[in-house]
Amino acid sequence: MPRWGMVIDLDKCTACQACTVACRVENNVSFAGPDEYRRGRAIFWNTVVGVMEGEFPEVRAEYIPMPCMHCDNPPCVKVCPVGATYRDAEGVVKQLYDRCIGCRLCMQACPYNRRYFNWQVPEWPGTFTAYRNPDREPQPRPKGIVEKCTFCEQRLRKAREEGRPIGSDDAEGVVPACVETCTGGARYFGDLDNPDSIVSRLSRSPRAYRLQEELGTEPKVYYLRPGQWEKES
C-alpha cells in the first residue's frame, strides 16, 4: 500500500502560480470574481503564499506553494462530527461532499488553513464557462459545504483503473495537476513508503522540512529549503 506524499523544491519554484491555475481547472474549483476574492471568499485548493523577511534593502522574499498537507495525523479529521472527512488507506485526506453539514469546525482545526468553504452558489460567469468541463471529475461542489485538495484523487483512480504507473519516478507516471504543470519542475509526487522513490529520498534530504512540524500533524508535503544567497556588493 503506497503512502502518497509530495516534495516541493523552493529553489526551483519561481512563484509563477501555474500550479494554482492548473488545480482550479483540473478540479472544477468555482470562479469567485474580483469582488468576492477581495472579500476573502475565493477557493484555492492550492495557493502560493508570499513571506517577506528582513527590511528594505536587506529583504528576502520567499514563496511557498501550499496544497493540502495531507497530514498523517490530521486535526481536521479528528474534529469532524459526521465523518465527512477522512484519511484513506493511502494517506490521502478526502472529503465526502454529500455528507458534510457545513459546520466549518475542520477549517478551524486545520493549522494550515488549507480547507475552503463554499460561501455562495458556485458560478462560472460569461466566458469563464469555457474553463469548466462538465464531463470531468470532480463535479463542482454545491454551496454550504467544505472542499479541499485531494492530490487529484480522480487522476490516481483512473491511473489504477488503466494500469498506469503513479508518481514522479516514472516519466509516464500519473501525478496531480500541480505537479504535472509545474514550470520549474519543483514538485515531486510519489510513495513516501518506498525508500527508493524520489519523494522518499528528497524527504530525507538535509534541506527537507515540513510546515509547523512542532504541532505533530505529520504532514506528507515536504519542502526543500532554498539555498543561502549572498548579496553581491
Add this chain to the structure above:
Amino acid sequence: MIKQRQQRPVVDPRLIQPILRTGGAYYLLVALLAAVVAAGLYVWIRQIRLGLAVTGMNTPVYWGLYITNFVFFIGVSHAGTLISAILRVTGAEWRRPITRAAEAITVFALIVGGSQVIIDMGRPDRVLNLIRYGRFQSPLLWDVTSITIYLLGSITYLYLPLMPDMAILRDSLPTEAPGWRRRLYRLLALGWHGGAEQRRRLERAIAVMAVLIIPIAVSVHTVVSWIFAMTLRPMWHSTIFGPYFVIGAIYSGIATLLIAMVIIRKAFHLEAYLKPLHFRYLGILLLTFSALWFYFTSAEYLTTGYGGVPPEMRVLNAKLSGEYQAAFWGMVAAMSIAFVVLLLPHLPAPGRIRLPAFRPRFAAATGVAALLVAVLIFNQAGLVTVLTN
C-alpha cells in the same frame, strides 16, 4: 378517586393576576416581536438561497456572529438552573422568589442558543447526519449531547416545582375562565392534591434534579469552550478555556437574571416578592464572579504575554493594541464600572455618604453594563481568528 383537599391554599391575587388578565401592551409587544421573528425568517431564507456569504463571513473568518450568539445564549442559560440549583443545594432560602424566573431564562436561552448552530450550518437540511453518522471523537458531538441533556434536564427542573402551582391555578380559576384553560391546568397539574406522600416524593425528585443539574450545567459550557480549545489555534488551544467559559457564563447569566427581575417586578407589580434583598444578594454573586473573571483573564494574559510565543502574541496584541482593542478595552471599562458600582455599598462609608447602588434601578444599570461586557467578551472569543503562518 383522588380526594380534593378540604382547605384551599390562600393565594395572593397579585400572583395570579398576570395569568388572568392580558393588557394591550402585551399584545403590542407580541406583535413587535413577531415582526422581528418574521424579518429574521426572511433573511434566513435568503441566506439559505444565496449561501452564507450574505453574513459577511469569509476565509479565514470561518465563524462569526452566529457562533458568538451561540456561546452568548448558552452562557446566559446558566443564569437559571445552575444558580437556582446551587442555591437550593446550599439551602439559601432567599432564592425562592427568583428561581422560577431563573429557570425559565435557562430554557428559553437554551432554545435560542441551540438554534444559532442550525442557522450557522452550511447545510441545515443535513442536521440529522449528526445522528446518522455522529462521531463522538468530535467536540461538536459533545456539544449536541450535553446541550440536549441540559435542555431536557432544565425543562424537568422547571416543571417539577411548577406542578403544585398548576394545581393552584386549576383550583382558583374563576368560573368564567375558558374551559381549555381549566383542562390545560388540570393536565399540567398531573393530579396534584398536595397530600403528604405527594409532597415527599416531589421534594425528593426536585432534590435529586438539583444535584444532577449542577454537573450537567458545568459540563455544558465547558464543552462549548472545547469547540474552540480542541483546535490548534493560538490562544484557543488552552486549558483555561473550560473554567473560563463557565465563569463567564454564570457572570452574564446573573446579569440577565437581574434585568429579567427588574422587568417582571415592574410589569407584574411584584414589589412585595422581589425585594431589594434579592437584588443585593444577587449583586454580591455578580461581584464575586466579576472578581473571578478578572482573575482568569489576568492568569491567561500574563501567562501568554510572559511566554511571548509569536503566534499567541499576535492574538494577544490584536486584543490589547490591534484590531480588537476597542472591544477589549471597552470590556475592561464596563467591567471596572460594574465592579465599582457593586462594591461601593459594601465599603465602610466615610460619614454617611452611601450610594444607593442596590436599589433595583441601579442593579438594572449594573446588569446592563455586565451584559454589555459579556457581549464584548464573547465577540472576541468568537471573532478572533488569526492566521498561524
